[in-house]
Amino acid sequence: MKSAFVVFSACLPAIAIASNGSNQKTPKPDCVRACSRLSNNFGPDTHSPGNGNLTVWDAKQQEVQSACRVLPTSTEDVSGMLSIILEESCNFAVKSGGHAQHRDDSVSVGGVTIDLTRMRATEISPDRRTVRLGTGHKLHSLYSDLEKHGLTALGGRAADVGIGGYTLGGGLSHLSPIYGLAMDNVFEYELVLPNTTVVTVNEITQPELYFALRGGINNFGIVTHITVRAVPQRQYYSGARTYTADKRDLIINQAYKLTTDWKNDTAMSFYYSLGYNQTTDEFDISFTQEYSQPIMNPVPFEELNQIPFESDTNRIDWPSKFSEEVNLADPSGSRNHFSTVTYYPSPDLDRKIQDIMKDEIQSVKMVPGFTPRIVLQPVYEASIRAQKERGGSASGIDADGPLTVVLLLTKWENAEDDDTMNAYIDRWIEKATTATKDAGKYYPWRYINYASKRQDPFSGYGEQNVQRLRDIQRRVDPQGLFTSSGLCRGFFKLN
Ligand SMILES: Cc1cc2nc3c(=O)[nH]c(=O)nc-3n(C[C@H](O)[C@H](O)[C@H](O)COP(=O)(O)OP(=O)(O)OC[C@H]3O[C@@H](n4cnc5c(N)ncnc54)[C@H](O)[C@@H]3O)c2cc1C
Ligand SMILES: *[C@@H]1O[C@H](CO)[C@@H](O)[C@H](O)[C@H]1NC(C)=O
Ligand SMILES: *[C@@H]1O[C@H](CO)[C@@H](O)[C@H](O)[C@H]1NC(C)=O
Ligand SMILES: *[C@@H]1O[C@H](CO)[C@@H](O)[C@H](O)[C@H]1NC(C)=O
Numbered sequence: 001m002k003s004a005f006v007v008f009s010a011c012l013p014a015i016a017i018a019s020n021g022s023n024q025k026t027p028k029p030d031c032v033r034a035c036s037r038l039s040n041n042f043g044p045d046t047h048s049p050g051n052g053n054l055t056v057w058d059a060k061q062q063e064v065q066s067a068c069r070v071l072p073t074s075t076e077d078v079s080g081m082l083s084i085i086l087e088e089s090c091n092f093a094v095k096s097g098g099h100a101q102h103r104d105d106s107v108s109v110g111g112v113t114i115d116l117t118r119m120r121a122t123e124i125s126p127d128r129r130t131v132r133l134g135t136g137h138k139l140h141s142l143y144s145d146l147e148k149h150g151l152t153a154l155g156g157r158a159a160d161v162g163i164g165g166y167t168l169g170g171g172l173s174h175l176s177p178i179y180g181l182a183m184d185n186v187f188e189y190e191l192v193l194p195n196t197t198v199v200t201v202n203e204i205t206q207p208e209l210y211f212a213l214r215g216g217i218n219n220f221g222i223v224t225h226i227t228v229r230a231v232p233q234r235q236y237y238s239g240a241r242t243y244t245a246d247k248r249d250l251i252i253n254q255a256y257k258l259t260t261d262w263k264n265d266t267a268m269s270f271y272y273s274l275g276y277n278q279t280t281d282e283f284d285i286s287f288t289q290e291y292s293q294p295i296m297n298p299v300p301f302e303e304l305n306q307i308p309f310e311s312d313t314n315r316i317d318w319p320s321k322f323s324e325e326v327n328l329a330d331p332s333g334s335r336n337h338f339s340t341v342t343y344y345p346s347p348d349l350d351r352k353i354q355d356i357m358k359d360e361i362q363s364v365k366m367v368p369g370f371t372p373r374i375v376l377q378p379v380y381e382a383s384i385r386a387q388k389e390r391g392g393s394a395s396g397i398d399a400d401g402p403l404t405v406v407l408l409l410t411k412w413e414n415a416e417d418d419d420t421m422n423a424y425i426d427r428w429i430e431k432a433t434t435a436t437k438d439a440g441k442y443y444p445w446r447y448i449n450y451a452s453k454r455q456d457p458f459s460g461y462g463e464q465n466v467q468r469l470r471d472i473q474r475r476v477d478p479q480g481l482f483t484s485s486g487l488c489r490g491f492f493k494l495n
């Protein structure tokens with residue numbers, strides 16, 4: 001029988017890896033059986049032994065070997081596949097865009113990877129105000145589907161990021177000053193519950209789950225479709241300018257002004273980063289301007305654009321094209337580790353947070369491929385207002401003023417440097433957090449999509465919200481499948 005071959009080939013690669021991987025699991029006989037049944041029931045076309053043609057961003061996840069990967073094309077597939085996986089007690093992971101950075105987040109260690117990549121429905125409502133999307137969309141497929149119709153939806157910057165993790169975790173967008181985060185703009189979820197029942201989750205049908213999915217990420221089952229706000233979109237202004245490090249103080253002051261003074265212009269958004277270049281042993285700055293209108297040199301950036309720069313890609317173009325450009329800056333294949341802090345805006349603190357990175361890299365800058373970049377971006381006052389108007393979210397971002405969100409993105413090349421890099425990231429997190437407290441600017445919310453596994457972003461949601469989330473989680477998942485000791489352990493777990 002054909003399935004015997006599938007079973008055999010499915011277990012080979014994982015066993016080979018298991019011999020030297022530290023916490024790599026050998027595929028249990030349960031998973032071998034699950035994969036064989038999945039292949040029989042859903043056809044060889046939706047099943048591949050091991051990882052198949054998996055595309056994920058991070059090298060640590062690329063190294064993981066699954067027993068098999070399945071490619072559902074409908075919600076019924078997802079539910080049916082989950083039934084088999086659970087009947088066989090096999091561990092699994094769910095992948096949308098595959099931009100998470102840690103083993104088992106979206107590529108299952110020895111179990112089944114449920115890859116949503118073929119779930120790319122785009123259904124625009126007749127009144128053009130909402131769009132129903134499959135959660136296998138990447139930002140690029142979302143943008144290109146919608147821009148043909150003069151529409152867009154809240155999305156992030158890099159083309160290959162999946163709307164699954166992006167939207168369930170929060171979603172910072174160039175449209176956030178007008179509409180809040182992406183999760184504030186989801187009206188309905190289609191969810192496969194841990195018991196494989198499919199439910200429609202909106203404010204009326206499932207108010208508890210509707211609360212939970214806006215910030216609670218992958219603790220409640222598998223989201224197969226989301227219905228989100230559609231927004232008219234023509235070409236708009238964006239691009240990046242690069243600067244030498246001696247312009248840092250000028251840039252920091254401009255960023256502060258844009259964060260705090262331009263409350264009235266919600267078309268404007270930006271982010272900027274300070275990066276270390278190992279080849280030149282120097283730092284450089286990249287500043288991305290976004291103005292959601294087709295206007296060259298918009299007024300908010302006039303002062304900024306007086307500062308002498310090195311290169312410039314600002315232009316009027318389509319969302320999909322900008323996302324392709326941003327994608328080039330972070331190609332797949334490195335080892336990556338995100339970590340984050342949030343604080344009330346302060347130019348002194350921006351400098352301090354960056355200086356901590358600069359000081360800490362001195363002892364590790366010879367690590368092959370070491371490329372740290374510290375990215376700063378605001379959560380605008382208007383964005384917080386828009387979130388409140390939509391009823392807020394489980395994340396509890398409720399500041400009385402704008403916030404600065406910092407992402408420390410660390411890249412390196414080799415597994416043997418993982419411990420050194422983790423220690424460096426730990427030091428930055430500790431010192432950066434202390435600096436925000438010392439300055440009296442500390443804010444507890446940490447963006448879960450930028451957080452390190454060594455941080456606990458849920459603790460920043462507020463005690464009441466976390467308790468409520470944990471209670472809802474236990475109610476819909478009494479067997480604890482989507483928990484830290486369950487069959488789907490990836491990313492951040494509430495219980
Ligand atoms: C280059 C780059 C650029 C980025 N730019 C931005 C940006 O502009 N704005 C921003 O806010 N963030 C940005 N991010 C962060 C990004 O939002 C997170 O990395 C996000 O979690 C990635 O989602 P994904 O679907 O690609 O990843 P995945 O690894 O597929 O998913 C992340 C986690 O969510 C779970 N998950 C995904 N889909 C589902 C689902 N349908 N049901 C249940 N669980 C699911 C997965 O199991 C996994 O544990 C960026 C990240 C990178 C690497
Ligand atoms: C594990 O072993 C295989 C084969 O012996 C080797 O190719 C691979 O590089 C090793 N991986 C790690 C992470 O050491
Ligand atoms: C993997 O890629 C090959 C070559 O592009 C293709 O023929 C095959 O159908 C793909 N398999 C799956 C399961 O997508
Ligand atoms: C916004 O406010 C600034 C000053 O705070 C002013 O210069 C600018 O013209 C205003 N823009 C709009 C669109 O009202």
Ligand SMILES: *[C@@H]1O[C@H](CO)[C@@H](O)[C@H](O)[C@H]1NC(C)=O
Nearest residue numbers: 275276277278279280281371
């Ligand atoms: C570092 O600088 C060199 C020389 O200017 C350049 O070629 C290279 O692209 C830079 N690397 C990064 C990661 O920006």
Ligand SMILES: *[C@@H]1O[C@H](CO)[C@@H](O)[C@H](O)[C@H]1NC(C)=O
Nearest residue numbers: 193194195196197475476477
């Ligand atoms: C699955 O769980 C939901 C929510 O807990 C419940 O309403 C539903 O009846 C369950 N379905 C089955 C088939 O047990």
